[in-house]
Amino acid sequence: MGVWQFLTGGVKYTPESLPANLVSPFSTNSLQEAITVDFWQEIPATVITPELALRVPEVKRALQAHTSLVAPLKFEVFKDGEKLTTQPYWVSNSSVFGVSPYVRQVGMVKDLFLFGQCLLGATVNEDDTVNDFLHIPRSLWDHNGEGGFEVNESIPLKFRQRLIWVPLGSNGLLVDGIDSVRQARKLELARQARLDAPPAATELHITDPQKDEMTREEKAALVKSYVENRAKHSVSVTPSSIEVIERGTTGQLDLFEAGMNSLRLQLANHSGVPASFIEGAKEGGNGGQMSYTNENNKASELWVFGSSAYALAIASRLSMDDVVGEGAEVRADLSLLGPAPVAVLDPEPSEITE
Structure with missing residues (x-):
């Protein structure tokens, strides 16, 4: 198996290779669903894999936001409050071919x-x-239920000798936000189905009961004749036995958009990003619309x-003795973010208009 396959989790499981019992410290079966879904001919609407979750634009956008802030950070080792002159090899290098610390942190x-x-x-x-x-x-590891880990053999043996588990301290999106992600996927599938098979914008209603027995071919000819005439002229003429009803479909599409706007707010809360960052506050100018005029406050939030939370989880775990030794700690160099992020929000609130 190539290096890129195991780095990206591109391993195809077989029924024989599946663990008999998948265990998570947060009691979620999202990983089990993500694996076993490969063996179903059709994906149930309730099953959300990581790949499907990232097809939701708001989820993808939120992940990109966190990645763009955290992945470029340089995590350095300090001891007695002073940065070590000679940093460990892993701080700025990796022996894995073509994989930089940045790519490693993107995955984390x-x-x-x-x-x-x-x-x-x-x-x-x-x-x-x-x-x-x-x-x-x-996708290449799991808890073994005994405090250890089961790691896929595609990972080089030398990297399986010491395993460093980094917990966030809270559930991920596929646990706490799974209901909102499911709703977003269902709404998108329903919208696509409606676009693929939209309701008729124009109905030719036959008012003469004697013509109810028209054949399919006769109905098709009637529709074709009406469409061809309307394509050439702005005025149409119909017999007394036919009533033209213009229905339109704009309202139905607006309903899908309104539902998605509501879900965007939920996804923003679960993803830890400002609502306006994923355009979750735009609802056609009604009372739910907000406008953040202070971009610095939004970035700070x-x-x-x-x-x-991701930077602190990584730095805290790497500060433990089994990584850097006793008395040392790891800190993230926040200067790479440009203006230093503030510890609290600006006391002057952003202007919010309704």
Whole structure:
């Protein structure tokens, strides 16, 4: 198997390779559904895999926001309050071919966002500190129910010797936000079905009971004749036995959009991003519309209530003794974000108009 396949979790499970009992510390069977769905001929509407969840534009947008803030961060080692002059190899390098620390952290943020946890495989130095990391995609490992992990053999053996489990401290989107993601998928599928088979915008209603027995061919000819005439002229002439009813479909499409706008607000809350960031506040100018005029406040809110949780989870876990040794800690270099993110929101509230 190629390097890229196991880095991205592109492993095709077979029935024989499936674990008999999938266990999660957060009591969710989302991973089990994601795996076993491959063996069903049709995907039930209630099953949401990570791939399907990321087809929801709002979910994808939220993940991209957190990734763009956290993945570029440089996590450095400090001891006694001072940054080490010589940093560990993993801080800025990786022995995995073509995989940078940035790509490693992209995978970590994705798993933390979706599952609330991620796993790293590590190689160690002579002093038992970590030398190098490899992010192991969520589809390639599972809890064994005994406090350990089962890791797919596609991961190189040297990275299976020490496993670093990084918990977010809360459930991921595929647990807490699964209902909203399901609704978004169902609404999108219903909208697509409506677009593929829209209701008739014009109805030729036959008022003469004697013509109720018209054959399919006769009805088709009548419709064709009416359509061809309307395409050429702005005025149509119909016999007394036919009533033209213009129904239109705009209202039905607006109903889908209104439903999606409501779901965007839910997805924003579950994803830890400002509602306006995923355009969740636009509802055609009614009372639910909000306008954030202070972009700095919006960026601050994204960091404080969203992205910072992923950076802190990573830094806190990497600060433990089995990674950097006793007395050391890992901090994220926030200067890479440009203006330093504030610890609290600006005391001056954003202007919100209704």
